[in-house]
Amino acid sequence: MTPKVRLTAKERGDEVLRAAVRAFAASGYEGTKTDEIARLAGVSQPYVIRLFGTKQQLFLAAIRSVCDRIEEIFREAAAESPELSALGRNYERLLAERELLLVLLHGFSASGDPVIGDCVRERFGSIYTLIRDLTGATPEQAREFLSAGMLMTVMSAMQLLGPDPIPMPWAAEIAKTFDN
Amino acid sequence: MTPKVRLTAKERGDEVLRAAVRAFAASGYEGTKTDEIARLAGVSQPYVIRLFGTKQQLFLAAIRSVCDRIEEIFREAAAESPELSALGRNYERLLAERELLLVLLHGFSASGDPVIGDCVRERFGSIYTLIRDLTGATPEQAREFLSAGMLMTVMSAMQLLGPDPIPMPWAAEIAKTFDN
DNA sequence: CCTTGTTGTAATTGACTGATAACAAGCCTG
DNA sequence: CAGGCTTGTTATCAGTCAATTACAACAAGG
Numbered sequence: 001m002t003p004k005v006r007l008t009a010k011e012r013g014d015e016v017l018r019a020a021v022r023a024f025a026a027s028g029y030e031g032t033k034t035d036e037i038a039r040l041a042g043v044s045q046p047y048v049i050r051l052f053g054t055k056q057q058l059f060l061a062a063i064r065s066v067c068d069r070i071e072e073i074f075r076e077a078a079a080e081s082p083e084l085s086a087l088g089r090n091y092e093r094l095l096a097e098r099e100l101l102l103v104l105l106h107g108f109s110a111s112g113d114p115v116i117g118d119c120v121r122e123r124f125g126s127i128y129t130l131i132r133d134l135t136g137a138t139p140e141q142a143r144e145f146l147s148a149g150m151l152m153t154v155m156s157a158m159q160l161l162g163p164d165p166i167p168m169p170w171a172a173e174i175a176k177t178f179d180n
Numbered sequence: 181m182t183p184k185v186r187l188t189a190k191e192r193g194d195e196v197l198r199a200a201v202r203a204f205a206a207s208g209y210e211g212t213k214t215d216e217i218a219r220l221a222g223v224s225q226p227y228v229i230r231l232f233g234t235k236q237q238l239f240l241a242a243i244r245s246v247c248d249r250i251e252e253i254f255r256e257a258a259a260e261s262p263e264l265s266a267l268g269r270n271y272e273r274l275l276a277e278r279e280l281l282l283v284l285l286h287g288f289s290a291s292g293d294p295v296i297g298d299c300v301r302e303r304f305g306s307i308y309t310l311i312r313d314l315t316g317a318t319p320e321q322a323r324e325f326l327s328a329g330m331l332m333t334v335m336s337a338m339q340l341l342g343p344d345p346i347p348m349p350w351a352a353e354i355a356k357t358f359d360n
Numbered sequence: 361c362c363t364t365g366t367t368g369t370a371a372t373t374g375a376c377t378g379a380t381a382a383c384a385a386g387c388c389t390g
Numbered sequence: 391c392a393g394g395c396t397t398g399t400t401a402t403c404a405g406t407c408a409a410t411t412a413c414a415a416c417a418a419g420g
Contacts, residue, residue, distance in 0.1 A: 006385095006387085006396090006397060006398080008396085008397085009396075009397070012397080012398090026292055027210075027292060028208070028210060028290070029210075029211075030207075030208060030209075030210035031209075031210040031290075031292075033376085033377065033378085034377075034378060034379090035376095035377075043398075043399090044398070044399055044400080045377090045378085045379095046378090046379075046380080046381095046398090046399075046400085046401095047398060047399075049378070049379060049380085050379095050380095050397095050398090054378080055377095055378065055379090105288065105289055105334075106289055108285065108334045108338060109208050109285060109286055109289040109337060110208070110211075111337050111338045111339065112206055112207060112208075112211075112337075117338060117339065120338060121338050121340065121346065121348065121351075124338065125348060125350045125351065128350050128354065129350055139353045139354065139356065139357050140357045142354075143328075143331065143354050143358075144327075146354070147324075147327035147330065148323075150330035150331045150333070150334055151323065151326055151327040151330045153334075154285075154288045154304075154333075157288045157289060157291050158288060158291045158297060158300060158301050158304065159291065159297065160301065166301065168301065168305060170308050170309055171305065173319045174308065174319065174322075174323050174326070176319065177320045177323040186366090186367060186368080186415090186417080187367080188366090189367070192367080192368090213406085213408085214407075214408060215407070223368075224369050225408085226368090226369075226370085226371095226408090226409075227367085227368060227369075229408070229409060230367095230368090234408080234409080235407095235408065235409090
């Protein structure tokens with residue numbers, strides 16, 4: 001089957017990367033098959049591998065991509081109002097782009113792999129540092145902010161937060177406390 | 181090879197379950213091979229399957245096991261002093277038994293699977309409820325407590341917290357804020 | 361002692377999966 | 391328009407892995 005349209009390797013790589021983010025968000029590192037990513041991107045599986053070398057490198061690219069986007073969201077939010085509480089309101093944006101937090105979570109889970117662990121630690125550290133730099137928050141405040149983000153992340157993974165949540169009374173009770 | 185000692189199915193099942201907790205903590209649901217669990221438990225791989233039916237059911241058993249232990253730790257802590265701040269000091273115990281938080285984290289990650297998701301939601305909800313019941317904390321306080329736990333969990337997965345942490349200045353800065 | 365249920369293994373299988381190789385078709389450039 | 395570079399596919403492999411089957415050893419009770 002000849003491809004419908006020919007793109008440059010960079011353009012196609014971007015499309016595959018977007019597909020990879022969606023797929024990894026849904027199934028994690030080990031659980032996602034390169035075949036599925038290829039299907040989502042509309043290309044053949046071997047081409048996915050050729051574009052990124054290995055599945056691991058593709059996952060690393062996905063991690064970097066979502067972390068870039070997370071930092072971008074925080075920067076935009078801080079540009080409007082550089083207070084930590086204002087930044088907090090922008091967790092909504094992160095929850096809306098559900099893949100961001102989910103890929104990050106799967107990054108944490110896959111940190112047992114040294115290569116992935118190095119990448120995740122570096123990116124998580126730079127997010128922490130960015131938050132402190134943008135808002136001037138103390139370590140305590142920044143930690144509290146990050147803590148709330150992590151709870152949102154795991155609740156998002158359990159489908160208790162974000163679009164179309166599974167209704168659970170206790171989860172709704174927790175969700176309400178985020179609205180401050 | 182004939183086994184060294186014969187145990188009842190229940191005893192052997194417990195040993196396999198302990199091995200499974202260790203293995204799943206290290207590599208997650210998809211990343212852990214039943215073969216590795218068998219090796220850790222000192223039995224053959226088919227026997228692991230026969231004892232638990234499927235790898236999924238073994239993972240569910242591991243989730244239930246660590247959640248039972250987490251609730252037990254909280255109950256013991258509350259028996260000494262039923263204040264939330266006192267309970268917080270017992271996160272150290274959770275960090276010491278590193279597998280507890282790690283298996284839970286991998287449970288969150290694997291929540292995309294409906295069966296696992298159901299189990300994880302139920303157990304996480306009952307932990308939240310237990311915390312509220314034991315301490316009489318408000319939803320806000322309980323959420324804050326859980327939030328801190330989730331940050332500890334992911335930092336533990338990144339090997340930034342717990343025994344033998346990878347030294348990172350920013351991570352140490354965060355870790356210090358937990359000591360209150 | 362024998363026979364029946366239980367604990368356990370060895371052998372195997374069938375499906376899957378990441379990666380490689382070989383090839384094809386399109387596009388630019390001289 | 392010829393030649394080479396880029397984009398993309400098909401075919402295939404070598405390894406892995408959960409699960410099944412069949413069998414073996416052992417213990418306990420009659």
